[in-house]
Amino acid sequence: MAIDYAKVGLKVGLEIHQQLNAKTKLFCSCPPELFKEEPEITFLRRLRPTQSELGQIDPAAYFEFLKGVKILYEANKKSACLVEMDEEPPHPLNMDAVEVVLTASLMMNAQPVDEVHVMRKTVIDGSNTTGFQRTCIIALDGWIKxxxxxxxxxAASLEEDAARKTGTENEGKTIRYRIDRLGIPLIEVATGPVIYSPMEAQEVAFAIGRILRDTGKVMRGLGTIRQDLNVSLPNGALIEIKGVQELELISKVVEYEVQRQLGLINVKEELQKRGVKAEDLKGAFVDITEVFKQTKCKVIRKAVDKNQKVMAVKLPKFGGLLKRELMPDFRVGTELSDRAKFWGRVGGIFHTDEMPNYGITAEEVGALQKAVDAGELDAVVFVADTAENVLDALKAVVERAQEAVTGVPAETRTAKDDGTTRYMRPRPGAARMYPETDIPPTLITDEIREQVRKNLPEPAEKKLSRLIKQYGLNEKLAKQLADSEYNILFEDIAKETAVQASTAAAFLTETLKALKREGVQVEKVGEDQIKSIFMAVGSGELAKEAISDVFSWLSRNEGKSVQDAVDALGLKMFTEAELASIVDRIIAANKQSVDKLGKNAYGMLMGAVMKEVRGKANPELVAKLLRERLK
Amino acid sequence: MSQLENSGYKGSALEALKKADCDVGDIIRVTSKGKTYEGILIPRSELGEGTVVIVKMKSGYNIGIRITPDVKIEKIGKGTKPAFASPPLPKQNPALPHVVIMSTGGTIASRVDYRTGAVRSALSASDLYGVVPELSDVAQVDTEIVFSLYSENITQKHWKELAETVAKRIQEGVDGVVIAHGTDTMAYTSAALSFALQNLPVPVVVVGAQRSSDRPSSDAATNLIGAVKAAGEAPFAEVALAMHENVSDTAIALHRGTKVRKCHTSRRDTFKSINGFPIAKVKDQQITMLTNQYQHRDATKKLVLKPNFSEKATLIKFYPGLDPAIIDYYVDKGAKGILLEGSGLGHVSKYCFDSIKNAVAKGVVVALASQCIWGRVNMNVYDTGRDLLSFGVIPLDDMFPETALVKLMWVLGQTNDAKEAIKLLKTNIAGEFSPRTLPQENIFEGGEKTVGN
Structure with a gap:
């Protein structure tokens, strides 16, 4: 069913985050690099919610603190120093990064502030060793068309990227984070909530992304850009969706979120019809471990064997609603389960709407329904884990069920690769920011502003006509190039190598698109590597017919060089002497024809030689060698 | 009263703010270059650019707007004073020991005013429980503010006052004392108290933090809990310094007050035992003694208070090219003791010899500790050392310079007689000398061992 987004009153605002391609991190001199190996250094920390003057504490953070959640940080010496470890104060703000954000700000007609103040935004999920993210506004109040x-x-802001989560252990009580990413400079661009359809959201994100790319100073590839979406419906709620990595996914994420909210509104109406009130949902948890003494269900078996508990709660008159689908492969039951996972650190929940299943028999279901005094119209949720985790999980389930009676709960969600979203945490309270006193305020002087203004990248329309004129490209190719994230790389290649501009342009646009369609992970090949490929072509070491093969090989073999690819693929070009001997051999083998046809044997011989050396020889050189011999 | 005068604003900005009748905390609207900015007026640091007005916007961000003649400022709302509701005092558990937490300054516990960004210290018992609620499971805590000073402003007279205050509370019968202190000179104070408070019946634990307590990652709370635990229950009765054992929030090391030194500008585990090892550690609320060589807790012991420190002792660090006139200068100014921070095994260049001889002749106690920090001086190995000994320079064995200086100050606070002073200087009062030096591992590990085990 097509949704009329104007009618449902959809409003979307975007926050685009992109890593800057800076030499160092934002507050220290570490290179902005990630590592895959085992960590060289680990250390264990706890983050304590600090109390504000008003006594406010972030509820999720405080809960985790009370539960004794610890964070195990992983580091290596190449990508982190004492600053990321929160063992040394931050160094002064990276001014190169400030200039990049200023550039993007001016391109978006925003007004730079006169003085930049770095703030601490309290974040105590462990993703920042300090317990806050450092962030500052560089410019305000701009617009794009x-x-x-x-x-x-x-606003356009500059902030430090967070550490990345690498796992949990110890029944969810130890969270692992890797601090290599912590401190990488990010630009954040926030739009007003004036986007009214999923497709429009995607277009706006694309336009902003292009402006950022045109600065020539942002990183590219998966993980370097993250879009946050604020999606709201008048009868639903304002939902903050974090971390959409693929531009192409934005419209789908918004679509699914609208579906989810409309679905939840339906559930609310159904519950009201059934006469359910929030206060009917009580946290009366019943120990039903006995029911599962002989169970064939693997998950419960494992828990029972470990002497853990199985407990259940009745959700009166919720029968049938938990299996209602809200998004693909996501039901109302999933909403409950996500909460249980977050607050109770459990692997998931079971509920009667999906029973009998997972090796749980109809008899067991009957027994547990009896234990909690549930009838056909009721739903029962049950969880197997440690007693503490089970109680926290069921409490969270009941809370979520109570919210279902009133509609859509405002929360922060995280985007999955398929475009659906999952519960992440409750919405943080009022902005909890205070000044980063370790970094003095930075004046944006008129000189800096003018310097940036003078060096602004050329506007898109100008660039298009220049590409056509300067490199003799046709309009279609030039347009594709101007839209492409590789347009700066193209000009480098065109200027610095002997390769024909149209060859480079076609490869960077059409060929790459085709390769991506074929499943080649194009983002795995860096710009430096692409440039090296063209350098090799330009100097005659590589045939231009082999560009795609080399590129694909590099995408499969990260960290290898173009030379490695040439060696591995056997693409080494024949030297002139080697070619000459091949030509001589083929002439000798075809002596009869050559004697008979003389110069007219050229076409036949050319075909025979090229068949043997294609991709490893320049055809013009082969032609020259042949002609010399057929004189 | 207007807070504007002390707000850090100067010149045109101050004038404009006054004219618009704006005070710190008020909601203001600034119109500059055709754009308007609304938010709360935030004070500036005294040293910053005085003509840029800081506004905290609704989003929580601060931005700075330069005040020029064409910038308009309006007041659009009066500031509201934040009202902090202290949580109710938790029920004191009468089974737990009585510990008094004394504050000398710094902010071992503090709250943030997110409205203005100000950090306020929390020092009353109820504030402290509000910020570190776990304390109520560790001890019955009482608090006392002795003074409010940055640690670099603490001098001999403060040590005296502090020692006297501690003595008073111990005589009243507390089970232990915790002293919150800025970390810069915390080891000097620990050494001073070690000499001033003798025959202690209960522990005196000095504690600080390397990350300020308004941060979620602060080490203050963990250090404080460890310190209170040790003060209330540890079997030793000495002056100790409690800080992180390594960069993890896992264990708190308790260093002997005379053997501990700040060794890193910023790490949490900056304090290290020098020429020795921590005497105990607190991990998972368990105290483990790491040695059997310690003074035992015994409530029947009678505290001996010797709180006087001389201001006539000084430290001179030897370096290549040191001008010996500096030694003469101190002698002329009436110094009673000079601690030479010699090189290596205990050396000072021969061009200083005359000045040193002159000092000794004038009755000044001249002692020597090594600038190597680790190891023991031995002035019998080279000629220079033997020469210095012959002039009457007192070698201070394995005491590192800071503790040696504090001891010299204390000794000269006890007696005016040089001979008596030298005798006292060489006597082991509070574990400052250790006869055996054991091999010590690299003190700042960066590797896997930084994880608490």
């Missing part, structure tokens, strides 16, 4: 529509840009 998309077609006829003006999209307001509320």
């Amino acid at each position: 998309i077609g006829e529509k003006t999209i307001p840009i509320q």
Whole structure:
């Protein structure tokens, strides 16, 4: 069923985050690099919710603290120093990064602030060793045009990227984070909530992404860009969706979120019809471990064997609603389960709407329904884990069920690769920011502003006509190139190598698109590597017919060089002497024809030689050698 | 009263703010270059650019707007004073020991005013419980503010006052004392108290933090809990310094007050035992003694208070090219003791010999500790050392310079007689000398061992 987004009153605002291609991190001199190996250093920390003057504490953070959640940080010496470990104060703000954000700000018609103040935004899930993220506003109040529509840009900020989560252990009580990513400079661009359809959200994100790319100073590839979406419906709630990595996914994420909210509104109406009130849902948890003494269900078996508990709670008149689908492969039951996982550190929940299943028999279901005094109209949720985790999980389930009676709970969700979203945490309270006193305020002087203004990248329309004129490209190719993230790389290649501009342009646009369609992971090949391929072509070491093969090989063999690819693929070009001997051999083998045809044997011989050396020889050189011999 | 005068604003900005009748904390609107900015007026640091107005916007971000003649400032709302509701005092568990937490300054516990960004210290018992609620499971805590000073401003007279205050509370019968202190000179104070408070019946634990307590990652709470635990229950009765054992929030090391030194500018485990090892550690709320060589807790012991420190002792660090006139200068100014921070095994260049001889002749106690920090001086190995000994320079064995200086100050606070002073200086009062030096591992490990085990 097509949704009329205007009618449902959809409003979307975007926050685009992209890593800057800076030499160092934002507050220290570490290179912005990630590592895959085992960590060289680990250390264990706890983060304590700090109390504000008003006594407010972030509820999720405080809960985790009370539960004794610890964070195990992983580091190596190449990508982190004492600054990331929170063992040394931050160094002064990386001014190169400030200039990149200023550049993007001016391109979006935003007004730079006169003085930059770095703030600490409290984040105590462990993703920042300090317990806060350092962030600062560089410019405010800009706009970009998309077609006829003006999209307001509320702010352009500069902030440090967070550590990345690498796992949990110890029944969820130890969370592992890797601090290599911590401190990489990020630009954040926030739009006003004036986007009214999923497709429009994607277009706006694309337009902002292109501006950022045109600065020439942002990283590219998976994981370097993350879009946060604020999606709201008038009868639903404002939902903050974090971490959409693929641009192409944005419209789908918004679509699914609208579906989810409409679905939840339906559930609310159904519950009201059934006469369910939030206060009917009570946290009366019943120990039903006995029911499963002989169970064939593997998950419960494992828990019972470990002497853990199985406990259940009745959700009166919820029968049948938990299996209702809200998004693909995501039901109302999943909403409950996500909460249980977060607050109770459990692997998941079971509920009667999906029973009998997972090796749980109809008899067991009957027994547990009896234990909690549940009838056909009721749903029962049950969980197997440690007693503490089970109680926390069921409490969270009941809370979520109570919210279902009132509609859509406002929360922060995280985007999955398929476009669906999952519960991440409750919405943080009022902005919990205070000044980063370790970093003095930074004046944006008129000189800096003018310097940036003078060096602004050329506007898109100008670039298009220049590409056509300067490199003799046709309009279609030039347009594709101007839209491409490789347009700066293209000019480098065109200027610095002897390769024909149109060859480079076609490869960087059409060929790459085709390769991506074929499943080649194009983002795995860096710009430096692409440039090296063309250098090799330009100097005659590589045939231009072999470009795609070398590129694909590099995408499969990260960290290898173009030379490695040439060796591995056997693409080494024949030297002139080697070619000459091949030509001589083939002439000798065809002596009869050559004697008979003389110069007219050229076509036949050319075909025979090229068949043997294609991809490893320049055809013009072969032609020259042949002609010399046929004189 | 207007807070504007002390707000750090100067010149045109101050004038404009006054004219618009704006005070710190008020909601203001600034119009500059055709754009308007609304938010709370935030004070500036005294040293910053005084003509840029800082506004905290609704988003929570601060931004700075330069005040020029064409910038308009309006007041659009009066500031509201934050009202902090202290949580109710938790029920004291009468089974737990009585510990008094004394504050000398710094912010071992503090709250953030997110409205203005100000950090306020929490020092009353109820504030402290509010910020570190676990304390109520560790001890019955009482608090006392002795003074509010940055540690670099603490001098001999403060040591005296502090020692006297501690003595008073111990005589009243507390089970242990914790002293919150800025970390810069915390080891000097620990050494001073070690000499001033003798025959202790209960532990005195000095504690600080390397990350300020307004941060979620602060080490303050863990250190404080460890310190209170040790003060209330540890079997030793000495002055100890409690800080992180390594960069993990796992264990708190308790160092002997005379053997501990700040060794890193910023790490949590900055304090290390020098020429010795920590005497105990607290991990998972368990105290483990790491040696059997310690003074035992015994409530019947009678505390001996010797709180005087001389201001006439000084430290001179030898370096290549040191001008010996500096030694003469101190002698002329009436110094009663000079601690030479010699090189290596205990050496000072021969061009200083005359000045040193002159000092000794004038009755100044001249002692020597090594600038190597680790190891023991031995002035019998080279000629220079033997020469210095012959002039009457007192070698201070394995005491590192800071503790040696504090001891010299204390000794000269006890007696005016040089001979008596030298005798006292060479006597082991509070574990400052250790006859055996054992091999010590690299003190700042970066590797896997930094994980608490």
